[in-house]
């Protein structure tokens with residue numbers, strides 16, 4: 001029972017170094033967040049020792065009386081948070097949640113219709129190397145070439161032609177609200193089921209600062225670790241238990257998974273409790289305000305002069321998509337430049353991107369992690385200006401000066417004070 005530093009100093013060093021990296025840089029990957037200490041504690045607990053195949057009250061193992069309490073709390077809190085009549089908190093990740101949803105709603109060979117990966121969709125919505133692309137007859141919709149928004153008339157027309165079994169609403173890179181009412185009516189008209197994957201914006205929905213897909217969708221899936229700010233994992237919801245609850249449960253276990261990760265489920269319960277608080281709502285509001293400030297700064301005349309623009313001209317959510325098609329910098333160069341100044345973002349293909357996916361002509365910049373760190377309008381204004389300066393000056397940027405501004409911000413908002421790994 002030696003402590004980690006003694007038993008495995010190499011891994012202890014990785015943990016310490018990663019904590020240092022998170023503390024000393026500005027984390028702006030839109031799919032990341034900082035979990036509360038209580039979530040770290042639940043996830044790093046003895047619950048990892050327990051096997052609990054099955055569901056609360058109906059397990060295939062003895063000794064589940066305590067983990068049952070945790071799973072029931074997680075399930076009840078998820079239902080209350082999202083106004084859902086059904087929740088399954090067992091998916092290990094967003095991808096396994098999505099595999100279970102398709103397993104429950106469709107049969108291999110059925111047609112599915114989701115947002116193209118190249119226009120902001122997710123791998124599990126039909127990418128050809130993913131299970132979804134291999135098992136189903138994939139059709140993809142895209143965004144309009146001028147507006148970069150989903151064109152619902154075009155989507156309706158496509159759905160009526162394809163007649164898919166499932167229409168997928170949801171994205172990994174799209175800066176605007178989806179029109180769930182339109183998705184519902186298109187699904188109804190074309191005889192499809194509607195599955196919404198709210199992995200990215202679930203925390204905003206929980207906080208009441210984004211429309212909820214739950215009333216409109218047959219099934220909703222999510223991750224718990226993005227805007228929702230919980231442990232790395234997945235979640236499935238529906239308005240009511242009927243008609244899909246039984247099939248979804250069976251698709252998760254035994255369809256996709258064996259034993260649930262009870263330490264992660266306990267950590268989800270904690271995250272859902274936090275997400276129901278007033279503090280969380282205020283954090284979600286700062287997340288949105290930060291993204292708007294960044295979008296506005298990166299649309300201003302001086303950055304436009306450097307060939308930089310913002311897709312759709314702004315944002316409704318926690319991220320901004322930067323279009324570098326007219327900039328001398330490509331996505332890879334811009335990502336590296338910001339990294340050298342202490343800001344972590346990811347390059348991201350823009351729709352109709354002329355560059356290959358490993359290079360791209362865009363950046364995805366998100367605010368959830370910094371909002372969790374405590375950043376508000378003043379700090380996001382400073383961050384936006386640092387990014388703008390870097391993108392305007394490009395390879396000639398004064399990286400040291402920019403890094404000093406980043407250092408001032410990280411020092412002002414210590415991350416996990418007192419924690420050592």
Ligand code: PLP
Pocket residue numbers: 031092093094095096098122124170171172197198199200223232233234
């Ligand atoms: N769905 C969407 C829309 C996502 O953006 C992601 C993650 O990037 C996932 C699902 C998959 O989640 P995970 O990485 O937990 O498998």
